[in-house]
Amino acid sequence: MEVPDITASIYIRPQNMRSNVLNAEFPADLTENSGAACEVLEDKEDDGLQLMYVPFPSTKKKLGSSRKYLIAKEEAEGEEAKKNWMDSEVETLISLRWELEPDFLKNAYKQGVDMWSQLQARMSSAIPGFTRSGLACQRKFNSLIKQHKKDVLDVKEGKHHTWDRHARKFYDSLDRCWHTNGTVMKHVTANSMHVNHSDSDTALTNGNKEENLRMSVKEDEGEEAKKNWLDSEAETMVSLRWEMEPEFVGNAYKTGEDMWSKLQMRMVSLIPGFQRSGLACQRKFNALIKQHKKDILELKESGRERYNYRFYDILDRWWHTNGTVMKHVTASPNDSESLGNPEHLTEYLDDASNKLLREGDEGEEGKKNWADSEVETLIGLRKEMDSEFVKNWKKQGGNMWSKLRSRMLSLYPGFTRSPLACKRKFNTLVRHHKKYMHILAASGEEPLNFKHHDLLVQWLHNNRTSLRCSTATASASASASDSDLNQLTTGDPTVASESQRDVCKPNKAESSIIPYVVGIQYGINVPGSLSNVIEPSSDVNEKDKPSMLLAKLDGEIDPFMDSLKPTVSI
DNA sequence: GTTTCATCGAGCTCCATTAG
DNA sequence: CTAATGGAGCTCGATGAAAC
Numbered sequence: 061m062e063v064p065d066i067t068a069s070i071y072i073r074p075q076n077m078r079s080n081v082l083n084a085e086f087p088a089d090l091t092e093n094s095g096a097a098c099e100v101l102e103d104k105e106d107d108g109l110q111l112m113y114v115p116f117p118s119t120k121k122k123l124g125s126s127r128k129y130l131i132a133k134e135e136a137e138g139e140e141a142k143k144n145w146m147d148s149e150v151e152t153l154i155s156l157r158w159e160l161e162p163d164f165l166k167n168a169y170k171q172g173v174d175m176w177s178q179l180q181a182r183m184s185s186a187i188p189g190f191t192r193s194g195l196a197c198q199r200k201f202n203s204l205i206k207q208h209k210k211d212v213l214d215v216k217e218g219k220h221h222t223w224d225r226h227a228r229k230f231y232d233s234l235d236r237c238w239h240t241n242g243t244v245m246k247h248v249t250a251n252s253m254h255v256n257h258s259d260s261d262t263a264l265t266n267g268n269k270e271e272n273l274r275m276s277v278k279e280d281e282g283e284e285a286k287k288n289w290l291d292s293e294a295e296t297m298v299s300l301r302w303e304m305e306p307e308f309v310g311n312a313y314k315t316g317e318d319m320w321s322k323l324q325m326r327m328v329s330l331i332p333g334f335q336r337s338g339l340a341c342q343r344k345f346n347a348l349i350k351q352h353k354k355d356i357l358e359l360k361e362s363g364r365e366r367y368n369y370r371f372y373d374i375l376d377r378w379w380h381t382n383g384t385v386m387k388h389v390t391a392s393p394n395d396s397e398s399l400g401n402p403e404h405l406t407e408y409l410d411d412a413s414n415k416l417l418r419e420g421d422e423g424e425e426g427k428k429n430w431a432d433s434e435v436e437t438l439i440g441l442r443k444e445m446d447s448e449f450v451k452n453w454k455k456q457g458g459n460m461w462s463k464l465r466s467r468m469l470s471l472y473p474g475f476t477r478s479p480l481a482c483k484r485k486f487n488t489l490v491r492h493h494k495k496y497m498h499i500l501a502a503s504g505e506e507p508l509n510f511k512h513h514d515l516l517v518q519w520l521h522n523n524r525t526s527l528r529c530s531t532a533t534a535s536a537s538a539s540a541s542d543s544d545l546n547q548l549t550t551g552d553p554t555v556a557s558e559s560q561r562d563v564c565k566p567n568k569a570e571s572s573i574i575p576y577v578v579g580i581q582y583g584i585n586v587p588g589s590l591s592n593v594i595e596p597s598s599d600v601n602e603k604d605k606p607s608m609l610l611a612k613l614d615g616e617i618d619p620f621m622d623s624l625k626p627t628v629s630i
Numbered sequence: 631g632t633t634t635c636a637t638c639g640a641g642c643t644c645c646a647t648t649a650g
Numbered sequence: 651c652t653a654a655t656g657g658a659g660c661t662c663g664a665t666g667a668a669a670c
Binding site: 144145195196199200203339340344 | 652653654655664665666
Binding site: 174 | 631632639640641642643650
């Protein structure tokens with residue numbers, strides 16, 4: 061990826077702040093577009109002067125000082141006018157978003173790190189009088205990318221394009237930053253972890269120093285909460301855990317020997333301001349191992365490298381030198397051997413699934429487990445209300461889970477779980493149902509103790525047209541086949557009604573594989589093309605294949621499973 | 631000591647609505 | 651008509667509480 065020159069070591073200041081301004085020339089099109097005054101600041105590191113274009117509005121309300129600006133900002137906040145974005149605002153947005161790209165990648169979905177608020181703050185300091193929210197910035201940026209992608213695709217496919225639109229004038233800036241050659245702008249999507257960071261890392265230069273300083277101050281102030289682990293923290297923790305391994309082994313399961321607290325104390329001594337608990341260290345460590353194993357599996361099966369954590373090296377070194385050492389935190393004592401072995405995953409999932417539907421007391425609320433009867437009623441009601449769910453899918457005010465919760469309440473006086481809790485429980489059930497399918501496909505044996513599985517299976521296969529609209533989708537460990545399950549439950553678009561198709565439309569990747577996804581649902585991350593998974597015999601007409609496969613689904617579940625088993629390669 | 635369940639908060643996406 | 655926002659739903663990572 062081409063690194064644009066705007067990643068240079070330049071400090072940006074609001075126009076109203078004094079600074080060392082250099083003479084600079086800007087591309088004519090930029091200044092013309094923005095009609096803005098520009099300011100370029102000195103490279104403090106003096107490591108090769110590079111300039112950054114910093115547009116400022118030819119402001120009507122020019123403010124004399126930063127103080128006045130802050131007051132004006134406060135006054136303006138809350139108005140949230142729906143005024144169109146000025147060109148200069150958009151250009152600044154793109155520049156800052158690119159500059160913060162490494163942080164966006166690193167902090168995707170993390171609690172306690174609101175990247176768009178950080179960007180908004182920088183927008184505010186770069187553009188006096190800027191009053192839009194972080195959310196507005198996020199939406200504007202995403203809509204730009206969406207439009208860009210669409211236009212590029214349209215042009216590629218020879219369709220009529222809309223390049224004369226307002227967004228067009230910013231495509232150069234977007235391309236200059238991300239240089240995507242018209243491919244998907246991955247950086248803002250859930251798949252951002254797939255992006256190779258190496259290119260964008262170079263962008264994290266002096267421009268982020270202020271932000272880094274601010275963050276470090278924050279840490280010193282003890283604003284901990286659920287903040288993402290820094291790489292340095294994780295590395296230190298893994299190293300310490302390794303170093304203390306003999307003690308961990310010696311004191312395993314002994315009461316009064318809280319090894320993780322000891323490790324936590326050493327973390328504090330090594331990292332001033334470290335405020336996480338020993339339990340948090342333990343969880344993070346176990347999560348790292350789990351993730352590592354998952355990544356290795358994925359790499360082995362699909363050839364796709366998902367994560368690139370530096371401390372994986374440490375874990376690997378440890379594993380290879382100390383084969384059995386991980387027994388405290390893994391399901392199998394032979395993890396060093398079972399790495400990459402799907403059977404191991406099966407064992408792991410099986411173990412998990414056996415405990416899945418463990419019931420707690422007939423709980424009233426909060427984090428008490430759901431009672432069997434509650435779950436069954438939940439599924440029953442959800443099934444009963446399915447047409448309503450489909451009808452109101454994504455409609456404002458639909459609030460279907462509230463309605464379902466009301467019906468739960470009428471059946472269970474004293475039922476105190478929230479609509480959201482109902483939704484989450486249901487999504488969790490579906491997620492585990494998918495896990496069940498994986499286990500079944502991997503081992504050929506029906507996992508035990510899936511109490512509510514039958515209810516779900518019955519519904520999923522009788523009603524393939526709607527579930528996509530109301531359930532959580534992929535679990536991280538099984539994203540490939542989960543999406544296929546979604547497709548399965550979405551149903552055959554050639555049969556579904558127009559409205560159903562509209563409501564439950566598959567994503568683009570899925571839409572091209574519809575006829576053949578049936579088999580992969582029961583597979584487990586089978587590498588290669590879908591045809592490797594299930595291939596109708598060659599003497600069947602192309603046009604008959606989809607119906608043939610779907611016809612299988614209409615039969616009983618078990619016979620279908622049986623017929624499928626031999627075709628699934630693991 | 632380890633794992634699971636449920637929750638929280640941040641980000642993204644989609645459709646409907648509203649303002650310019 | 652188009653762009654921006656509202657609102658709902660989804661995924662993901664971290665964590666408290668409880669179960670094992």
